[in-house]
Amino acid sequence: MNPENEPQEEPRRAAFATKKGEIVIRPHEYDGIQEYDQKLPNWWLLTFFGAILFYLAYWLVYYQAGWIKTDTEKVTAAITDIQNQKKKALEETLATLDDQTLVQEWANNPEIVASGQQIYSTVCIGCHGPDLDAPLKLGLSLVDGEWKYGNRPMDIFKLINEGSPADSTGMAPTGAKMVPWGATYSPKQIAEMVAFIISKNPDDFKEFQN
Ligand code: HEC
Incomplete structure (x- = not known):
């Protein structure tokens, strides 16, 4: 290559500017704005293509292969797990629970009744009242001898x-x-509250005493 001819042979574009360490400006101009004609620096290109590669790998691993669980999947799995445990606890409690057991064993056990009363006093009391007679009519009275959904x-x-x-x-x-x-x-805590309610209505549940 003839060195004298070099500027003519090689167009004064990006690679030329980089090689010569010169700044080349592209011929067009709009509203007084001109444009450099240069290759982007390697560090910039590296982050740019790196980001594209990262996106592809992320997309493959998370959304296509499913190798790593998303937060939504983790939360859903944890909730399902808790629901299964609760279902199992309910089944276990129900297996040992019936009308007679609740009246004869649970409601006659002062410790169980006290636990039930404790939970009652934290939440139920707001609507059903300290004496269970629902003075503010926010809930039904639990001592009027009437059991709307079965006695x-x-x-x-x-x-x-x-x-x-649902149809109530x-x-x-x-x-x-x-x-x-x-x-x-838990089912156990609910049974404790039932025991407490029974203990306040001994006459209503006499028939289950034996
Ligand atoms: C926000 C108010 C509210 C709270 C708190 C509340 N209840 Fe009730 N409760 C009601 C209402 C209203 C009804 C009537 C529902 C209906 O008619 O469908 C009711 C009905 C009942 C009944 C049926 C009573 C009957 O005469 O048949 C029982 C038993 C009962 N509640 C127990 C509880 C227990 C135990 C708790 C605490 C864990 C509790 N309630 C907390 C409002 C409440």
Whole structure:
């Protein structure tokens, strides 16, 4: 190559500028703005292509291969796990629980009744009152001898655990319903509350005493 001819042979573009350490400006100009004609520095290109490669690897690992679990999947799995444990606990408790057991064993055990009372005093008391007679009419009275959803201990357990039935119109005149407390309390805790309620209504559950 003839060195004298070099500028003519090689167009004065990006590679030329880099080689010569010169700044070349492209011929166009818009609104007084001109454009450099240079190769981007390697560190910049590295981050640019690196980001593309990272995206591809991330997309493959997370969304295609599923090798690493997303946070949503982890949370869903943890919730499913808790729900299964609760379901198992409910089944285990229900397997040993019936009307007679609740009345004869649970409601006659002062420790169980005290535990039930303790939970009652933290949440239920707000609507059903300290004497269970619902003075503010925010819930039904639990000492009036009337059991709207069945007068067997297991009916009461079910109501507290699952809340008002789906087709219930709730309590007049507001239509207020019972929350499914099974979402908050374990089956054992609900049985303790039933024992407490039974202990306050000895006459209502006489028939299950033997
Ligand atoms: C926010 C108010 C509220 C709270 C708190 C509440 N309840 Fe109720 N409860 C109600 C309402 C309203 C009803 C009537 C539901 C219906 O008619 O469908 C009811 C009904 C009941 C009944 C049926 C009573 C009957 O006469 O048939 C029982 C048993 C009961 N609740 C127990 C509990 C227990 C135990 C707790 C605490 C874990 C509790 N409730 C907390 C509002 C409440």
